[in-house]
Amino acid sequence: MNRTEIFEKLTEVFRDVFDDETLTISDATTAGDIEDWDSLSHITLLSAAEDEFGVKFDMKAVHGLKNVGEMVNLIGRLV
Amino acid sequence: MVNAKTKWIYAVRCMSFALVTALLLLYASSVLSNGTDNHKFLFQDFYKASKNEVDVVYIGASGASWNWNPTVAFRETGLASQLLASERCPADAMPYLLAEAAKKDPALYVVDVHRFLGATSGDLAAVQSVLVNLRWSRNRLDAADDMLENYSEEEKIMKYSPLYFFHSRWNQLGARDFETVPYDFMGFSMRALSGSGIPAGAESAAAEPAAPKEEQLENLNLFLEKCRGLRGKILFVEAPNDGSLAQYERYIQNLVTQMGCDYLNASEYIDEIGMEDGDYQGGHHLTVYGAEKYTVWLSQYLERAYGIPDRREESGFREKARYEQQYEAYQAYKISHGVMLHKYLESVASPRYCVLIAVKDEASSGLDERDIEKLRNLGFIQTPAGVYRASYAAAESGGELIDEKITAEESGESVAISGILPDGTPFSLESGGYKASNHASVCVDGKEYSVNGRGLNIVVYDNLDHKVIDSAAFDTFLSNKPVTR
């Protein structure tokens, strides 16, 4: 899977979790940029991403992700 | 990076900040240290006094500062003395007060025996009253350790800073905390302005000695230990009192005389002192009038028995002016706050004062023999005594009558007098009994001074200062003659 594909799929996941079909994300998007992105939706997001891509993040990753770009990189490494 | 110059700036800034803060805290603690009970100015005077201008130090608690009047002592016999006392001073503090007194190296230490029989250190406020006044020294720390022995660890920190105790007093601050107190006449307290009864006499000298409590004896022994090695002599004195602690005082008398100190029981001499009703407040306290008599008697005794010099004629005695000024102030205060009629009349019987009296409503019922006698001493011939609801106006100066007018009993007539006081000031009096105008007026130099209360309205004029120093109304209709000003 290349980066663009991961990015598209991830956008779908985001739109699903936050219930907003018009949502757009970029590599620099952080939790502060999306209104509903709090600690709970963070976990929901990660679980949904895990299901979608069939990977498993470890706790180190869960705590360490700072923005969407890092998430994409991590998925890319695990997939 | 911090270079050397910045380091210096920081250091200087820190030190100045610390200095400013320390000064403010010192000021705060000195202000908060004021209390009506601790005689802050007394102690300040003590520390300021020059070593060779203090011959006698009188140590005790309220018994000392209410009974011994340094201004009167100096006035009458030229005795230079200093009080060292604070209200309800704990017995524990006595040895340390002695050590402080020794700093002025007096020829004689007069110690109020009653204080040794008081509470040791149960009253934290009293403990703090002493601690807050003592200057920082080994002695102060020792005193603190001794007095705070039975208190908690937190309370023991009080020995380092008065603020630790007084931080809860901030909401009681008043004018007195910020300005000089008018009635600290070199430490003499004007609290006891009235009293009745006569103290116990020589019979207390015959009481069977009984040992006081162990802590009290401990203090006494510590005190006696500190007495050794002092240049001055020690005199334990017992002011005229009610004899309630006579047996303990006898015990102490035996003990101290055995140790080579002197003991004087003033109760044996109350006739010589001239104690009468109105001189004694109760317990071990005299009124200001009694204190005057006691002071005069005791200072004469001290000069005789211990050769204390008369400093009045001494050239170069710097305190002289102060003693005199304080004496004046004391007299004026005594008069302007007097509450006992017969003592009041006695205190204004001097060439210095003019007494102007105007009666309103009724002034005869409460007058008794003593009052009449004192009025006669002032020069009044008739007095309102025995003439119910009469109008009466009178003026005298220095014992010489200027004028006096009285009407008959229940007369409907008012009386009026006018004239000139010895220094040329015009005055006019008007008096009306109940059935007459029912009004009293005393005008001096055109101004109205009378209180216009029922009974005797008295206005006292000072011939030397050329002003009215007091105006009071004694309600002589009632037997307890309450005073209004």
Add this chain to the structure above:
Amino acid sequence: MSVTSFAFFVFFAVSLPVYYLAPRRFQWYALLLFSLVFFLSSPEPRTIVYAAVSILATWYCARQFDGEAVKSAAPERRGVKAGGGFARALLPGAFSLALQALLLWILNAAPGDLSGMRPVVISLAAVLALYFLIPSRWHWRLAFLHSVVFLVFCLLRWAPGLKGRVFLGAGVAALFFAAARCSRGRGPRLNKKAALALGLTINLGMLAALKYNGFLVGNLNRILRLSIPAPQWAAPMGISFYTFSALAYLLGCYWGDTEAQKNPGKTALFIGFFPILTSGPILRYGETGPALFGGRRFDYKAVTFGLQRMLWGLFLKLVVSARLAVVVNTIYGDTETYPGFYIWLAAALFMFQLYTDFSGCMEIILGASECYGLRLPENFRTPFFSRSVQEFWQRWHITLGGWMRDFVLYPVLRTGLWKRMTKWIRAHWGKRAAKQIPNYLGMLCVWLLMGLWHGGAWKYIVGQGLWFWACIVLSRALEPLFKKMTALLRVNTDCFSWHLFQSLRVFALVALGNMFFRLDSICMVFRTWRAGFSYNPWIFFDDSLYLLGLDRKNFTVSMLGLAVLLLISALQEKHGSVRELISRQNLPFRWTVYIGLLLAVVVLGQYGPGYDAAAFIYERF
């Protein structure tokens, strides 16, 4: 010792210069020594043994996550000749001899009272003999065992006083020293899961046994109808806080977030750093750990800012909190005489009392740490400006909330059970429910633990746990409804008045919840709520507020204090650091502020005879 006590003031004044005069490499040793002294100064210093066991277990288990477990011992020094090795080989023996000599001293009543030299010589010789007989690779283990024996004897021969504490301290230090030498050059011995289980058991077990024994035994009695008496074991100072720091460290190492610390002394410093022993914050190794060991030069700005912060904390605690406590105690102490509006007043004032007390203490702790050059995590961020209860708990006791989120919520939500539950719910109740319900259940676990953390009693679980969980869940579940209503009523949600409304709403909910914290039991709370339903608004106008234990002036002082707090909080919310703000003003203004604050604390502070200033609410944690 309490951070507002005179003893702490002296301790701090002495430790600060010692810290900065020490060479940078050894500054962390100084901090460790201070922590030891601080711990030993508590009324029951024997509890340091519990803390020592906890720390050693955590350190040991964390090291097991470092690489693969090795069954055989790692290669150790061969013989005593390898360069400088002779002295090093003698070290365990010398160490043991020293311990033994100390032990003999303790066992004999007075120093120098060694009745006869024979037992001394025999025991020392025995120790030496043991070292000769045992292979050198076990020397340090023997030394460790010896130090355990020494510590046990210190406990058995414990007498309150300076001597006992010094020996205890020496014993703990010896234990750690031996443990450090023991583990040098050795790799992990246990498998990861076993080490994790061991670490968790020891830490949580100690916490449960020492802090919750009453709760557990009480409930056991109630369920099984027994009557076992609750054991009266004293809990070590700050056990709730340091245990959580230790667990954070352990789990962090397990998950690979953190690198395990090899030196048990450094681990001890991190877990048992003395400022946190009174009331937190809960530290995270990643943030604070390395800074603790680095050491730093004297920095004027850090020290002065730290001192200013401590001063502010003292003001909050001694001037405001202590006064509010008087009023709250009076009202809650007698709800019959003070019904109706008094109750709600007490609830509100209690919130302020709790806040000024806790955050005041926190300011002192953080200020003190800043004086040492360490920035510990903040625990409060103007919580009363929050717009929702959820936000409140992100601004109040931040480190605890963070800990719960990272170590309870996330792990729970990512377990297989939860994932299966989510799938089931999605299948049966729709996507919407699947997004919300698992989260709520996860939060329930968190909040039950939060409640339990605050104390071993049902009132805490209900009042500090379930109540807030219910508030948060309801606010989330009803969010769409609220959005519709505000749209319908054309409410402007972007203005000050709306923010104020939200803040007041949060305040009310939190104050109600905290009534469970303050009052003795759940029944008591319901009774008090019932008492609160009388109508007496006149109490605010007829001076009866001045009859609640504080006279007019003191009451005014406390209100003024709250006003100052509001001002500072507003400034903080808007500008960030108020100290920075003040430091930019001119000197006379700055000095007036600092000296004014100092005078306020010294003159108006409630301390000294008659005041129980040391009774800090969170101190029993």
